[in-house]
Amino acid sequence: MKVLFIGGTGLISEAVSKLAIERGIELYLFNRGKRDAHVPSGAKVILGDIRDPKSAAAALEGYHFDVVVDWIAFTPEQVSIDIELFRGRTKQYIFISSASAYQKPPVHYIITEDATPLENKYWQYSRDKIACEQLLQEEHASTEFPYTIVRPSFTYGDTMIPAALNSWPHPWSLIARIRAGLPVIVHGDGSSLWTMTHNSDFAKGFVGLLGREEAIGEAYHITSDEVLTWNQIYEAIGAAAGAEPKLVHISSEFLVSHDPELTGGLLGDKAVTSVFDNSKIKQLVPDFEATLSFAEGIKRTVAWFEAHPERCTEDAEWNEQMDAIIAAHASGFKK
Structure with missing residues (x-):
């Protein structure tokens, strides 16, 4: 062919x-x-x-x-x-x-x-x-x-650390943040369902x-048939990084109010529960089966980055944005 x-x-x-x-x-x-x-x-x-x-x-x-x-x-x-x-x-x-x-x-x-x-x-x-x-x-x-x-x-694959919020030019930023013990934002309460492939x-x-x-x-x-909550996704990323992530839950609407560019990726995608029935592709391609769990896949990704230290770069501007949103969110709960 x-x-x-x-x-x-x-x-x-x-x-x-x-x-x-x-x-x-x-x-x-x-x-x-x-x-x-x-x-x-x-x-x-x-x-x-x-x-x-x-x-x-x-x-x-x-x-x-x-x-x-x-x-x-x-x-x-x-x-x-x-x-x-x-x-x-x-x-x-x-x-x-x-x-x-x-x-x-x-x-x-x-x-x-x-x-x-x-x-x-x-x-x-x-x-x-x-x-x-x-x-x-x-x-x-x-x-x-x-x-x-x-x-x-x-x-995702070896060269991408998938998350709802990360720096696309410098995806290692999320791992570095987790390892440094800095808070990591999860949209909503982290209980909506999602699929990583x-x-x-x-x-x-x-x-x-x-x-x-x-x-x-x-x-x-x-897609994969594995269904995870966003909390489980970030916990798996933390496990692959070797550190427990400090999750901060912030509503998608609040996040979008601070950065309107997040509207499509959150309200138009990742904030909405998405579970896929793969019956149609399996009927045509009977040997199709997604066999790599996210826990194992993200371990491979982190290992790939560690083997390519030149790719383990951080995005200072993205980190500052995360800190600013977390601070703004926290100020609303202060008495």
Whole structure:
């Protein structure tokens, strides 16, 4: 099978790329060559910029693929470019959407692809993903464009310390804060339910979708079946760090009032209980099973960072923000 990944070197796609090659797939990566260190051995790289339609068309001239996966499309305009580029040149186009596209809050805490509506009034990112899905559905109805939609939830790997609140440029900041005995913010009371998925588990479900005619015109989420409270998630992070975290519970609304940029990620995603029914992906890919618990996965992540001390950097500005929010919250309880 001949497969093209647009991107293919990101946190989630890198794990999928490796597994695809292990399973004998002829894999091409189309990107600008900015992350060569993340290109798995055996993958062929086509240099180009998908954001420049003319140069992208020139770079891809003469190529045909069984499957095309765009890991970096976020808006309908970007998906429209893909449709024009790959119309008649692939048997399956896979769009990476997001589980944050599901209704917030959902009509039922267990989320299924076909029963849970797509609606997110809190996050433009999610609304854009929904619009992309609608565009593909319309294109399929009018021209039979062979799309498949995949909606990842919170998916992490060795290079990411996942939490509702952390510094994205300097993710080690959370571990350093825990080890220093500093308070760590947990949104709400920490009892809402959430799902963490390791990228190696996600890859098993995703690779099973490649080239599957039954998946055309369908949407799938791919997540772990392990359900944890946010308190348990932070406790597992602390255990991996070797220190008990000092958790401070602060409402999501309070957090958003201090930093409006948190609105999408909290009210539009992580503040809402999300439990995923993976029956649909398992029916099509029977050997898919998420086997890595979060407790074990986050240990691997911390070990990876410790083996790469140059990545164990702290974000002073983020730490100051956490301290300021905690202080503001505490002042409201002082007599």
